[in-house]
Amino acid sequence: MEATAQKIDAGAVYKYAIAARETGCPRDQLENFYRGGYIAQPKQLLFHALARQADHPNGPDQIGFGGSRGPGKSHAIFAQVALDDCQRYPGLKALYLRKVGKQAREQIDDLRRKVLYHVPHKYNRNSGVIEFGNGSRIIVGHFRNESDIDNYLGIEYDIIAIEETTTLTVTKYKALRDSNRSSMPGFRERMYNSTNPGGVGHAWYKDRFIDPYRTKTETFTRFIPATVDDNAYIKPGYKRKLEENTGWRLRAYRFGDWDIAAGQFFSTFRNDIHVIKPFRIPKDWRVWLSMDYGFVHYTVVHLWAMDGDGNVYTLDEYYGSRTQVSQHAASIQAMIARWGIDADRIYKFVAGSDVFARKDEGPTIADQYKRQGIRLRPAKMDRVNGWAEMLGRLGDVEAKIPPRWRIFDTCIGLARTLPMMEHNPNRPEDVLKVDVDEDGNGGDDFVDCARYGIMEAAAKSKAVSAEVDWRGKRPVDSYEPDYRTQAEIDKLLREAEHND
Numbered sequence: 130m131e132a133t134a135q136k137i138d139a140g141a142v143y144k145y146a147i148a149a150r151e152t153g154c155p156r157d158q159l160e161n162f163y164r165g166g167y168i169a170q171p172k173q174l175l176f177h178a179l180a181r182q183a184d185h186p187n188g189p190d191q192i193g194f195g196g197s198r199g200p201g202k203s204h205a206i207f208a209q210v211a212l213d214d215c216q217r218y219p220g221l222k223a224l225y226l227r228k229v230g231k232q233a234r235e236q237i238d239d240l241r242r243k244v245l246y247h248v249p250h251k252y253n254r255n256s257g258v259i260e261f262g263n264g265s266r267i268i269v270g271h272f273r274n275e276s277d278i279d280n281y282l283g284i285e286y287d288i289i290a291i292e293e294t295t296t297l298t299v300t301k302y303k304a305l306r307d308s309n310r311s312s313m314p315g316f317r318e319r320m321y322n323s324t325n326p327g328g329v330g331h332a333w334y335k336d337r338f339i340d341p342y343r344t345k346t347e348t349f350t351r352f353i354p355a356t357v358d359d360n361a362y363i364k365p366g367y368k369r370k371l372e373e374n375t376g377w378r379l380r381a382y383r384f385g386d387w388d389i390a391a392g393q394f395f396s397t398f399r400n401d402i403h404v405i406k407p408f409r410i411p412k413d414w415r416v417w418l419s420m421d422y423g424f425v426h427y428t429v430v431h432l433w434a435m436d437g438d439g440n441v442y443t444l445d446e447y448y449g450s451r452t453q454v455s456q457h458a459a460s461i462q463a464m465i466a467r468w469g470i471d472a473d474r475i476y477k478f479v480a481g482s483d484v485f486a487r488k489d490e491g492p493t494i495a496d497q498y499k500r501q502g503i504r505l506r507p508a509k510m511d512r513v514n515g516w517a518e519m520l521g522r523l524g525d526v527e528a529k530i531p532p533r534w535r536i537f538d539t540c541i542g543l544a545r546t547l548p549m550m551e552h553n554p555n556r557p558e559d560v561l562k563v564d565v566d567e568d569g570n571g572g573d574d575f576v577d578c579a580r581y582g583i584m585e586a587a588a589k590s591k592a593v594s595a596e597v598d599w600r601g602k603r604p605v606d607s608y609e610p611d612y613r614t615q616a617e618i619d620k621l622l623r624e625a626e627h628n629d
Contacts, residue, residue: 153178158213165212166247170362172355173205179351180209183319189351190309193294193338195323196385199357199367202323206290208244209321214288215265216248218316222266223288224281224308228296229273237269275301287311290321295328299337302330326381326389332549339387340545343400344538356385388548394516394560395547397525404544407537409469410434410444416470418461419508419582420480421574422494424451426564429542429578430461432468433586440533441522441586443579444468446540454494458501479508479581508581509588513558515580518587534583546575 145168149159152174158181162169169177172194182188195202210223227237241252241259251260257269268286272278278301289309294302311318324334342352357363357371371383377393380386388400410416415435422428432444447464449457465472484494484505495505509515522534536544550573553561563573 149174153181155181157217161213161216162208164216164247165208165244167208167212167244169205169208170201170359172353172359173201173208176202176205176353177209177213179353180213180319180321182351184317186317188317189347189349190317190319191322191338191350192319193322193324193334193350193352194355195325196354196387197356198325198371198382199360199363200355200385201360201362202355203240203292204244206292206321206323207240210267210288210290211244211259212248215261215267216263218265218287218313219263220265220313221287221316222268222285223290224268224270224284224286226270226272226278226281226289226291226305228293229271229277278305281305282308284308285310285312287313287316287318288321292323293328294322294324295326295330295334296324297330299330299333302333326385326387327377331387335387335549336545340541344541354385357383392551392554393548394550394552395520395523397520397523397527398548399526400544400548402526403523403532403534403536404538404540405535407444407539410442411436412474413437415476416474417476417582417585418478419578419585420478420484420505421578421581422481422484423574426450426572427542427574428452428457429574430457430464431540431543431578431582432464432470433582435586439586440535441583443534443536443540443543443582445537446542446575446578448542448575454497455501458498458503461503477585478503478505479585480505481508481577481581482510509584511584512560512580515584516558516560519576519580519583522583522586542575543579546573547579550576 146159148171149169152171154169154174154177158177162177176192176194179189179192183190183192194205207225210225215221215223237257238252238254245259249262252258253260257271259267259269268281270281275297278297282304286308289305291297291302291305306320309318309320324330326335338350338352341347341350342354357368368383372379374382377389377396380389388398389396414437417433418430419433420428420430427448427450430447432446434442434444436442445464445468447457447460449460465475480495484498485507487493492500498505519534522532524530524532524534536547538544550563551561553559560573560576
């Protein structure tokens with residue numbers, strides 16, 4: 130990251146070149162960096178390699194880099210734009226956006242001096258424009274409020290680089306995407322960004338960059354996680370300052386933990402602890418289902434199991450929107466079949482109260498599911514006690530309280546949504562309700578469905594009651610025998626049918 134000295138260690142250069150080649154950095158890119166006196170560190174090399182992948186038609190066009198504070202992300206992004214992209218494409222136009230803070234212009238001036246120390250250029254401090262001899266230029270933009278972003282919209286930029294991206298809403302990010310276009314032959318427009326967990330954009334950024342990276346489902350986005358430990362040039366004193374933070378700030382700024390948010394409700398959730406690889410469940414485990422119904426919103430269904438010690442597992446999930454009940458029912462049956470679970474093992478299927486509401490003379494949603502062979506039962510709707518039960522089952526790693534609830538990694542929606550939930554500021558013991566965004570993303574449907582399932586697990590009585598199971602039959606997996614004569618059973622089933 131510093132200018133090269135007059136005497137160069139040939140062995141070190143060779144090792145560096147091998148490392149760069151292994152990450153995918155081409156030779157001409159390294160030569161551009163060498164001429165600028167820039168030596169990238171390992172995580173920075175990964176970022177630079179992805180920046181070159183953006184040249185290809187099927188490569189990424191949005192690349193995120195960072196996590197904690199201090200891994201050298203700003204240095205790497207500015208070096209990529211100034212030393213590589215702007216040098217190999219004459220006439221390139223890049224927008225470099227920074228959040229306004231104290232001494233903002235001094236900070237960008239320091240960064241410019243470090244990165245461009247060996248590169249001829251002109252810098253107009255008043256306009257914030259950096260110009261190179263080949264006609265390429267970088268417009269350094271600053272924003273204090275989101276409305277300041279509007280100053281840069283409607284203008285064509287070949288590259289847009291954004292620092293502190295989670296300080297923007299998804300609406301502003303998408304507006305900037307609309308300005309990221311290029312008419313330069315041979316160049317494919319792209320966006321680079323860096324950020325820390327937290328902020329107003331935490332949820333959408335995690336959904337767009339972090340979750341696809343974790344689940345290996347990236348298409349046109351890429352993310353390089355990095356912490357202060359990845360920066361060999363950081364002094365120990367800076368790490369100590371980061372470690373003086375507490376709570377979510379410590380997890381975010383020091384360790385780059387994306388499973389947090391300011392005001393986070395499920396603060397003890399850890400993706401690496403609670404989300405596990407699936408396994409085939411034993412035949413003697415109790416199995417049930419929960420549903421949060423929606424039409425415009427998602428209909429979410431979770432498949433649950435409990436072991437003999439009372440530990441709960443969310444095995445799988447199904448979700449869909451703007452879909453007919455018959456299609457939902459077929460997908461739910463298919464989910465159960467994937468696990469090789471005999472339908473007779475599922476003793477109950479609980480759902481939110483809205484499916485039982487009758488708005489006119491027509492059938493309820495529960496009636497429609499009954500016609501498909503699925504009998505829904507009312508879930509326990511107590512929000513406060515439900516959230517408390519979920520928190521209790523998550524345990525607390527820091528307090529050495531083991532979890533009693535694990536989530537299989539097949540439940541992508543639940544694992545993504547759970548850490549996003551925040552306290553209701555008017556009722557701190559409740560979770561703040563969240564609706565889906567304009568693209569149908571987000572919302573609290575997954576956690577509501579999980580609450581119904583967890584509350585069923587928390588039921589005090591584990592004995593099988595007289596009610597019929599989710600298919601209208603008497604349950605077969607009982608924790609306590611329920612010996613009755615056939616006549617008594619027939620009478621109970623007739624009463625249950627009458628009560629429906």
